[in-house]
Amino acid sequence: MKLLIVDDDQLVCQSLKLLLxxxxxxxxVDIAANGQEAIEVCQRELPDVILMDIQMPIMDGIKSTKRIKDQWPSVQIMMLTTFQDEKNIRLALKAGAEGYLIKSAAIENMAQQIRALRAGSTVLDADVLKTIMEPDREALEGLTQRETDIVDLVAQGLSNKEIAGQLFLSVGTVRNMLSVILDKLEIRDRTQLAIYYWQRKQG
Structure with missing residues (x-):
């Protein structure tokens, strides 16, 4: 399996190269110091998996990920970064990254994570999952923030497919979560759910 390591910190690159x-x-097959160099290496080597940092000079990892996935969709990309904020996580996944790991996490099992990624699994650090899924104080009573987000989009008239696109979920996941929401709130259907939402917002 051919790997490309992309990070503007040479120590990180060399350490990962030695480990892996x-x-x-x-x-x-190579290391790159920014997103533009990563694209150039892809043209030359076409790696199977890229370990990609986010914040780099010249071109950041998210922009590079989108360009690489557009041109070489078979290349799989794992973000390996210090940034754990929800915005960067969502931007990276929207750009096409299949994995997102935090640099501070133990890297002894990095090889296994890369193999899992190559086999088709989405690899997300436990803290990253927590950042995405954790309930929020502003959530509707009895619902998680993610469930509240779904109710918000239902109230705006979006279909399950459109909601899935907005929240980076599968249509099946949206359908299942919507069923759980209706059950939690003891509401019959989407129309009643939208009415419930707007009544709560106005209250």
């Missing part, structure tokens, strides 16, 4: 180079089935 010990694995028989992994080959670090």
């Amino acid at each position: 180079g010990k694995e028989e089935d992994l080959e670090v």
